[in-house]
Amino acid sequence: MPRPLTLALTAGAALLARRAVRRRIEGSPLWPLPALAEPVSGRPRSRALRLTVAAHQTVADGVVQLQLEGRELPSWAPGAHLDLVLPSGLVRQYSLCGDPADTSSYTVATRLVPDGRGGSREVHEELRAGMAVEVRGPRNRFPLAPAPAYVFVAGGIGITPILPMLRAVSAQPGLEWRLLYGGRSRASMPYLAEIEKLGAGDGRVTVVAEDEDGLPDLDALFAGVAADLPEGTAVHCCGPEALTAAVEARVPEGAVLRLERFAPGASTGGDRPFEVELRRSGRTLTVAADSTVLAAVRAELPDTAYSCEQGFCGTCQQRVLAGEVDHRDELLTDAERAESMLICVSRARRSPLVLDL
Numbered sequence: 001m002p003r004p005l006t007l008a009l010t011a012g013a014a015l016l017a018r019r020a021v022r023r024r025i026e027g028s029p030l031w032p033l034p035a036l037a038e039p040v041s042g043r044p045r046s047r048a049l050r051l052t053v054a055a056h057q058t059v060a061d062g063v064v065q066l067q068l069e070g071r072e073l074p075s076w077a078p079g080a081h082l083d084l085v086l087p088s089g090l091v092r093q094y095s096l097c098g099d100p101a102d103t104s105s106y107t108v109a110t111r112l113v114p115d116g117r118g119g120s121r122e123v124h125e126e127l128r129a130g131m132a133v134e135v136r137g138p139r140n141r142f143p144l145a146p147a148p149a150y151v152f153v154a155g156g157i158g159i160t161p162i163l164p165m166l167r168a169v170s171a172q173p174g175l176e177w178r179l180l181y182g183g184r185s186r187a188s189m190p191y192l193a194e195i196e197k198l199g200a201g202d203g204r205v206t207v208v209a210e211d212e213d214g215l216p217d218l219d220a221l222f223a224g225v226a227a228d229l230p231e232g233t234a235v236h237c238c239g240p241e242a243l244t245a246a247v248e249a250r251v252p253e254g255a256v257l258r259l260e261r262f263a264p265g266a267s268t269g270g271d272r273p274f275e276v277e278l279r280r281s282g283r284t285l286t287v288a289a290d291s292t293v294l295a296a297v298r299a300e301l302p303d304t305a306y307s308c309e310q311g312f313c314g315t316c317q318q319r320v321l322a323g324e325v326d327h328r329d330e331l332l333t334d335a336e337r338a339e340s341m342l343i344c345v346s347r348a349r350r351s352p353l354v355l356d357l
């Protein structure tokens with residue numbers, strides 16, 4: 001996990017947060033980029049492709065970019081990600097950051113997380129050009145919203161899903177957009193040269209390297225958004241939890257917010273144990289206060305699918321037959337939540353919870 005950006009909060013931001021409006025915007029007549037629209041899918045698809053690592057190169061301090069080659073690859077739109085099946089069997093999600101028009105290769109990038117769960121280390125240290133890897137997808141849980149203007153906020157490697165959005169939006173003459181791109185240092189921030197070129201000379205791009213500039217001034221960014229940009233401006237943010245939470249707290253009234261987090265949403269705290277009945281298996285399990293439904297289920301059913309364990313990939317989605325779910329993901333729609341849950345992060349409000357397993 002990248003080190004979170006540290007952000008200063010103010011009382012003014014809290015006021016803005018209380019006025020924030022979040023609304024669904026699919027089908028909006030304001031949509032200026034129809035070719036890029038891609039509906040948020042329901043259940044994840046499990047299309048598998050065997051690709052070749054054509055290039056493995058360092059594009060910033062601690063960041064490796066992979067170019068994965070194949071033929072007639074499935075199309076994708078900005079915000080989409082791939083499931084990358086690593087040689088060890090670990091599955092990790094990486095945002096596509098290349099050109100959607102390129103049907104012969106996918107490009108992803110990953111930051112090395114030395115104390116992470118092993119996926120980034122394997123990409124950095126064991127994958128090499130010429131090796132074959134399996135991928136699934138692409139899937140898009142973070143599509144570019146239809147809007148009359150755009151604000152993008154990216155923290156560190158969170159620039160990867162934002163970059164194709166920027167390229168698309170900046171190619172539309174007259175379309176207003178702004179970007180705040182933060183990171184620990186300029187050397188650690190991938191794609192910086194291209195991004196600064198996209199916003200050259202017009203002040204649309206603000207780059208904040210903490211070691212030179214201190215903290216990103218989100219209050220100033222959103223004060224400008226509220227003053228200058230129209231109703232319905234879409235705010236897309238990807239980065240560590242501290243950044244996404246700070247953006248969420250500042251989105252001005254009338255704006256539309258879309259977030260992609262590196263980590264699950266905040267815990268409600270005070271977790272308690274509860275029971276889960278696996279109806280088809282005829283078993284009842286106890287989920288400890290400090291554990292997850294996924295862990296309890298896998299202890300009984302080791303083949304139960306999962307991937308990110310952070311509530312953003314959808315792989316662990318299971319049908320709920322009875323019970324009250326404490327949903328803690330940012331992924332499922334209301335309709336999906338009415339009948340299912342992501343068992344890696346969500347819990348039960350009370351026992352028992354009955355799953356179709």
Ligand code: FES
Nearest residue numbers: 307309314316344
């Ligand atoms: S394993 Fe990815 S959402 Fe649960």
